[in-house]
Amino acid sequence: MLMVGLTGGIGSGKSAVSARLAERGAVLIDADVVAREVVGPGTEGLAAIVDTFSARVLGPDGTLDRAALGATVFADEPARRRLEAIIHPRVRARTAELAAAAARDAVVVNDVPLLVEVGLAPSYHLVVVVQTEVATRLERLARDRGMDRAEAERRIAAQADDARRRAAADVVLTNDGSLADLHAAVDALWDSRLRPYEANVRQRRAARPERLALVEADPTWPQQYARLAARIRHALAPADPRIDHIGSTAVPGLAAKDVIDIQLTVPRLADADGPLAQRLADAGFPRLPGDWWDAPRPPSSGRWPKRLHGSADPARPVNLHVREADSPGWRYALLMRDHLRADPDQRSAYLMLKRELVASVPDGAAYATAKDPWFDEEQLRAEEWAAQTGWRP
Template structure:
């Protein structure tokens, strides 16, 4: 299934987003609702809260008085951590029960208030964050929920700030406008990204991007960081290292809007063992590519095709094309991917030259009538330059003392 993490600061309007997604067909798992369920009257969860915070957190009927609990639990960091240590495991266990009952072709949206604070973003195919300015959230909490202003500000201060949320967001939904103003954006997100994403994972379809150059995007490194976080979770200690490589890893360089990531493994057997897990995480394998093109020998042995073997996966996300290269540690392809990136970062002349070569290749590709033909023309146009660049980059490495 496609798993979406939905979050935002208190008062941002997550419930509005989840309501629209539910109407469109998403399965919603609301952590707030589950958090209420696991501390209902008579539950072990409520008993534990009473032991920690006292009977003053109860209403006259014996149920939990949530405002009274909030006043105590958000008074200081120790109390907040105590609350989380009680409620989070209970919510997690109940959440897994619900997820296990969901159909495999579902779009599952988990509404989690503290997703960013808990560092949970990597567990989802995408993270949606609803963003509203802090002062507007205070106004809404006081006006709509009847919360005391001091309590509202205390709750907001205890959560991540807007910059931290933006860094975690694959999709940022600005909800500062009038009620209902987000609905068309949510519907477009559903039809243009979420539904195709789920289908692509299920059918093992890789999103293919045309080889057209885009201006350098300052968001590429952050997007790569989020992809790497998901890959680290999938690979665990089977990945020796995971790096952002390619043109999008070089500041200021125009490039195809495709994020290239390299996973370094101990052997191709490990890469093969990871194939199904990577596919489930949203990165289907491209099975007809099993090696890089060998480069001219420089340090001996590089022309042996066996040493250029690799596996490659692509992205199923229609809005974020990516190539995930799995290469063996110390093999020439693995080393050159890192060297080439660092060489371009350090050498302005090489960077400018490569930019010109890239543009010429993209221009040739634009004349092709098919995506496959365009990509082939683009790669072929750059190949002669790369053969020379391989030697030049290693010469730079020797001069500068570069190493992995």
């Protein structure tokens, strides 16, 4: 099962996206519909609201008067928090029930207007944001909902802005064109990413690109890492392990293979097995079969064992290295990253080496091995730098 979070600002066209995904076969859970359900007539949620805010929030027929409730909490922050404490846990519980009832191979799409605002992004395998220019949204709100401009602007301003939504988004669907254009984008997302991603999660299979080329530095790599790390942290809660962005994509301005390298620290390597590996796989980071280790660097000897996980997402390759705290491989990954960040000359030298090797050594394994002599020397330079600067991992 794949859990997808879908959000977008008011008037963005999010409902059109959710409807198209449902047409393609997704199981749709609409947070607004669930929120109304959990405070419907005769529910514990409605009783709790009346107990908290009195019967003045009820209409003549005994149902919730949303306008009266809104007037009560709109300008009263403590009152709004009390209302959220009633509604949000019940929405989460009902959403979990609906998701559990879906088929094992379902793509479950959670349509949540305030997904970003309430910090839900890490709980999904993938977050899709529908983005539309504000002018277009204002026009749609006036045309489709009869909303005057001042009210529309107030509602837009009350939600997260586009930059904040993009930071939480694994996928941004731009909806400034026609409905046909939007449907085409949704269909492409469904066919090329969501369905394969679901199959990979269910089968505990990492998506491994056949060939990875060197690409120019992507300024969004740190942001992509942050989303992945938050997802890993959510999967392992309440534990709060150390998670680091390592490798070339963690060094600003350095061209690299488009793979996010992440280091997850465990107290003992044996802790990486069993429940931890299962929870990572459930979150979309299945373990790669076989034995994995890092090549030793002078003055160390012997192989440095680790566990390696990948990503089930076919569009976001990941190497998740699970290493024991304070082990040679753990320290080495952090030292190399920090030295290359701090030394522009060595960063330039490494980039030149990469370009030369990509042109002459197309095979991935051979490419990695060909870098060994340079890294043997780089470790010595990095250790000198660490001693001079007082660097600690």
